[in-house]
Amino acid sequence: MTNRETDDEMSAIKAYQPAEVFPVGDYLRDEIESRGWTLTDFADILGRPQQVVSQIINGHKEITARTAAEIAAATGTNAETWLQLQDSYRLWQLRNNRSISALDEVQRRAKLRSLVPVNELRKRGIMPDHDLDAQERAICALLEISSIDDVPKFKVAARRSVDDQSLSPAQVAWLACVRLAAKKTTAKQFDLAATERFAARLCRTVQNGEDLKAVPRELAKTGVRAIYVAPFAGSKIDGVAYRDGRGPVVAVSGRIAGLDSVLFTLLHELAHVCSGHIDRGYAIDSDLASETSESHEIEADKLAADWVLLGGVAIDAPYSRSRVIHYAESIGVSPAVVVGRLHHTNALPWSHLRKLVPNVRAELASWPG
Numbered sequence: 001m002t003n004r005e006t007d008d009e010m011s012a013i014k015a016y017q018p019a020e021v022f023p024v025g026d027y028l029r030d031e032i033e034s035r036g037w038t039l040t041d042f043a044d045i046l047g048r049p050q051q052v053v054s055q056i057i058n059g060h061k062e063i064t065a066r067t068a069a070e071i072a073a074a075t076g077t078n079a080e081t082w083l084q085l086q087d088s089y090r091l092w093q094l095r096n097n098r099s100i101s102a103l104d105e106v107q108r109r110a111k112l113r114s115l116v117p118v119n120e121l122r123k124r125g126i127m128p129d130h131d132l133d134a135q136e137r138a139i140c141a142l143l144e145i146s147s148i149d150d151v152p153k154f155k156v157a158a159r160r161s162v163d164d165q166s167l168s169p170a171q172v173a174w175l176a177c178v179r180l181a182a183k184k185t186t187a188k189q190f191d192l193a194a195t196e197r198f199a200a201r202l203c204r205t206v207q208n209g210e211d212l213k214a215v216p217r218e219l220a221k222t223g224v225r226a227i228y229v230a231p232f233a234g235s236k237i238d239g240v241a242y243r244d245g246r247g248p249v250v251a252v253s254g255r256i257a258g259l260d261s262v263l264f265t266l267l268h269e270l271a272h273v274c275s276g277h278i279d280r281g282y283a284i285d286s287d288l289a290s291e292t293s294e295s296h297e298i299e300a301d302k303l304a305a306d307w308v309l310l311g312g313v314a315i316d317a318p319y320s321r322s323r324v325i326h327y328a329e330s331i332g333v334s335p336a337v338v339v340g341r342l343h344h345t346n347a348l349p350w351s352h353l354r355k356l357v358p359n360v361r362a363e364l365a366s367w368p369g
Helices: 003-015 024-034 039-046 050-057 065-075 079-097 100-115 118-123 132-143 169-183 192-205 215-220 259-274 295-308 321-331 335-344
Strands: 156-160 225-228 237-244 247-252 282-286
Touching (some): 024 050, 039 050, 039 065, 100 132, 132 169, 156 295, 169 237, 192 259, 215 225, 247 259, 259 282, 259 335
Parallel strands (some): 156 282
Antiparallel strands (some): 237 247, 237 282
């Protein structure tokens, strides 16, 4: 069931509210009197003290499942009926005696969490901790919607994903954070040829994490804004490329934070830009290591792989640490790039030579975002 269908159903349920519901004790009193019994008679039938029966009738004691079964046995009715009568009255009391706004707040908090991962946004300082009105305003501003009843829109031109489901709240929040950061970031007018030249030399320019820090500044000279937003739990997004009114944007999550993976993700997003895939909307990439049949993704994979190592890896097994380092130096790239390509082509087990691949999450944190 979709969120919209759930909202419609809840609205219908909320709209149907009886004007008045009577306590279960009133119904029980009618049942006793209709049979000509006294409270003492009925207490004797149940094998309970008269005080217990009086407390139930006067609303001072709730009917338990066992008591409901005993009442049903005595009156020839159903135990479920007595429990339902009791629950209906309690709900009616709740709606009428508790502030309606308190129940509305429960619905609003649930709605916010169906849109975005609220707790993570609070930890990142994107929304306040406790003020519900302020939280709602912050989420509407982030998602660029006028009301939390609206559906956030991200026009998807291409999507690489392990499933065909709609975007999850975590993915929506990540994309919205990227969009927000991009609006605060500047770049020159987009130059396709300059962007292609940048991509072709990237793996020879970035040899380590410190070199990675300069990427947004250099890429901005080609007219592309580079953004880093840490992944939200369960989002599985690696990167995105899109175009807004000021030009192209590429973003990475660093979900897999090895230098080789970050460089390939960035080049994959630049391939979307240079191939024109973003002209029709967002190119969203989840789980780049997975296989895909999407033509845009296959094209971006091929172009990114060519940029990573023109002509592929020309090194034969056995792949020792010293041989990989020597080969990387001979072609002017980081050993992490060579190891990454060997891993990707299954020439080398993923657990081998991982020490040659630095984690660059700390350096990514210096990027806009």
